[in-house]
Amino acid sequence: MKPAPFAYRRPRTLDEAVAALAGTPGAKVLAGGQSLVPLLSMRLAAPAALVDINALPDLDQVRCDEEGVRIGALARHADVLASADVRRVQPLVALALEHVAHPTIRNRGTTVGSLVHADAAAEMPMVLRLLGGSVDVVGPSGRRTVAADDLFVGPLESSVASDEIAVEAFFPALRAGVGVAFREIARRHGDYALVGVAALVDGESVRVGYLSVADLPTVVDLSGVPEGELGERALERLDPADDIHASADYRAHLVRVLTAQVVASARELAA
Amino acid sequence: MSATEPEERHDVVLHVNGAPHAVRVPARRLLSDALRHDCGLTGTHVGCEHGVCGACTVLVDGRPVRSCLMLAVSAQDVQITTVEGLTEDDGTPQGKLGPVQQAFADCHGLQCGFCTPGFLTTITAGLRDNPDPTFEEARDMIAGNLCRCTGYQNIVASVLRAAELARSPVVEEVAQQPSRDPGGNA
Numbered sequence: 001m002k003p004a005p006f007a008y009r010r011p012r013t014l015d016e017a018v019a020a021l022a023g024t025p026g027a028k029v030l031a032g033g034q035s036l037v038p039l040l041s042m043r044l045a046a047p048a049a050l051v052d053i054n055a056l057p058d059l060d061q062v063r064c065d066e067e068g069v070r071i072g073a074l075a076r077h078a079d080v081l082a083s084a085d086v087r088r089v090q091p092l093v094a095l096a097l098e099h100v101a102h103p104t105i106r107n108r109g110t111t112v113g114s115l116v117h118a119d120a121a122a123e124m125p126m127v128l129r130l131l132g133g134s135v136d137v138v139g140p141s142g143r144r145t146v147a148a149d150d151l152f153v154g155p156l157e158s159s160v161a162s163d164e165i166a167v168e169a170f171f172p173a174l175r176a177g178v179g180v181a182f183r184e185i186a187r188r189h190g191d192y193a194l195v196g197v198a199a200l201v202d203g204e205s206v207r208v209g210y211l212s213v214a215d216l217p218t219v220v221d222l223s224g225v226p227e228g229e230l231g232e233r234a235l236e237r238l239d240p241a242d243d244i245h246a247s248a249d250y251r252a253h254l255v256r257v258l259t260a261q262v263v264a265s266a267r268e269l270a271a
Numbered sequence: 272m273s274a275t276e277p278e279e280r281h282d283v284v285l286h287v288n289g290a291p292h293a294v295r296v297p298a299r300r301l302l303s304d305a306l307r308h309d310c311g312l313t314g315t316h317v318g319c320e321h322g323v324c325g326a327c328t329v330l331v332d333g334r335p336v337r338s339c340l341m342l343a344v345s346a347q348d349v350q351i352t353t354v355e356g357l358t359e360d361d362g363t364p365q366g367k368l369g370p371v372q373q374a375f376a377d378c379h380g381l382q383c384g385f386c387t388p389g390f391l392t393t394i395t396a397g398l399r400d401n402p403d404p405t406f407e408e409a410r411d412m413i414a415g416n417l418c419r420c421t422g423y424q425n426i427v428a429s430v431l432r433a434a435e436l437a438r439s440p441v442v443e444e445v446a447q448q449p450s451r452d453p454g455g456n457a
Contacts, residue, residue: 001320005278008298008344030345037340038321040299050298052345078334102415104393105322107334108341190414 003040007049014138014167017053022140022163024049029165031073034101034109035117051165059167064089068133068172073113073165077106089173092131092198095182096123102190116166118151118158118217121192123184125152126217130198130209133171139164152216178202179270181262184211185254187245194246195254199262201270206230208259213240213251222263230263231256283347287312288356296343303327305343306353314354314388318417325416328389329353335393354388357395370436371395371429380429382420389416394430403434 007024011017021027026048030036039045053059059074064085071080077100080086080093087094100106100114100123114124115135128135129148136145137160146159153159160166174180184196196211206222208230220234240251278297285292285302287310294309303320306312306329318326320339327338330352338351358366368376371394381387390413397412398404404412409430410423418426 002301002304003299005297005299007279008281008342010344030342033342033345034322034337034340037301037342041301041321041339050342052342054345055348102325104325104328104335104337104415105340108331108336188414189411 001041003037004043004046006040006047008052009049010052010055012055012057014056014059014165017051017056017165018138018140018163020051021165024051027051027162029053031113032076032109033113034105035113035119053165062086066173068170069093071111071169071171073110073167075111077101077109077111077114078103080111081106090131090171091174092127092180092182092200093171095180096127096196096198099123099182099184099186099189099193099196105190112166112169115151115169116158116160118153118156120152120155120214120216120218121212122217123182123193123196123211126196126209126211126219127182127198128169128171129217130200130207130219131172133169135160135166136168136170137161137164137166143167145170155215175202177270179266179268181265181269183258183262183265185258192245195240195251195258197255197258197262199259199266201263201266203270206263206266208234208263210234210238210255213238213255215239222259227260227263231259234259281344283344285310285343285346285351286349287351287353289350294343298342298344300343301339302329302341302343302346302351303338305346306338306351309343312353312355316385316388318385318389323417324386325389325393326386328392328416330356330392330396333396333399335396352392352395354391357391369395371398371433374429374433374436375426378425378429378432380421380425386416386418386420390418390426394433398430398434398437402437404430406431409434 009020011020028047030050030052059072061072062075063070069086069090081097134145134147151158179201182198184193186193193212198209200207209219220237225233240248242248280295292310303317306315316326318324322337322340328335329338331349357369361367371391409427
């Protein structure tokens with residue numbers, strides 16, 4: 001239960017961090033570490049080096065404007081959740097963050113880190129995808145924006161290259177007349193969700209995001225689907241699995257129930 | 272890094288309970304281990320060592336954080352408070368129990384005591400954010416910490432009692448029997 005040895009760099013500027021990452025083969029970026037450190041301790045990951053970005057300036061900012069919410073790579077979940085501006089500009093970000101782990105984990109864990117960790121059982125990757133957000137990354141060849149649909153490529157695998165650092169996430173604002181809702185079921189509040197579902201209703205368009213019931217954070221278009229068939233139709237695109245916490249059948253049941261609930265809530269808010 | 276190569280060590284100053292501790296640690300030293308082995312502060316307990324149990328919770332810049340999920344080398348620019356830092360100065364070497372510690376003593380909020388340091392730090396910060404929690408809020412405050420002895424009932428009572436003590440420390444002198452009413456006297 002102790003990490004394997006690794007080299008450690010603590011750069012003071014983004015340029016230094018990019019150089020350190022590029023110059024150290026097998027290096028990984030350390031931000032909040034709430035997913036990475038357990039992986040190190042259980043030796044499921046053994047990077048040759050860590051580039052700790054916690055001393056970089058200005059990355060802890062959370063900025064909101066009419067376009068949306070921009071979250072810096074060192075903004076802790078707790079800070080994003082505490083922001084009244086975030087809740088106003090895109091309520092779904094706050095609704096989902098309330099379910100991200102326990103408050104103690106949210107005090108250290110970062111929202112951007114959770115995105116690039118790309119866990120299909122995590123809330124924020126699914127929300128980024130449902131809202132059509134993006135992540136900005138910086139590497140040796142400069143800065144680029146990765147759309148959410150291109151970010152998640154496999155279980156715990158993002159399309160951020162090994163020499164790139166994710167510096168900012170963008171969640172588009174909630175527009176007038178659009179409704180959003182989020183629900184999840186976990187054994188205890190704060191534990192990993194058995195199933196989590198979010199809905200975005202915009203006029204006739206009904207899109208629903210799912211976590212913990214597929215290998216990737218998944219969004220299903222349910223526009224035009226009759227009320228009583230929403231969950232069933234979504235399950236055609238999902239793959240609920242058995243584990244120690246819940247059976248596949250129970251997860252499918254939760255998909256049916258929660259899909260109907262979140263679509264109804266989002267519809268109500270959109271009206 | 273090959274097995275024959277000596278592991279690189281880093282000189283780090285950890286600020287714990289207001290005092291600087293200069294330590295020399297490998298990068299992989301968890302903050303929990305650095306506190307216990309390098310600083311000699313064994314009040315912080317190590318349970319699951321992957322962030323689930325909460326026994327190792329310390330305050331980092333005043334906020335509860337799992338010390339097993341932080342590297343000591345990454346903790347150099349922050350102020351750390353461990354359970355040893357929760358006592359209040361009363362002129363004696365050991366100090367006087369802080370309100371949360373006193374409440375645990377009053378309400379039998381611990382049995383084996385292994386998980387207690389994590390509860391004490393978590394509740395100390397929790398009551399600072401919410402000085403007058405309801406029964407439900409008290410339960411919520413400790414939801415991220417595991418205890419295998421008490422069944423949590425007396426810990427919830429301790430949260431409410433600590434809030435009471437923090438509001439009016441003088442109550443401590445007169446209250447022989449702490450309230451068992453889950454709603455508290457608030």
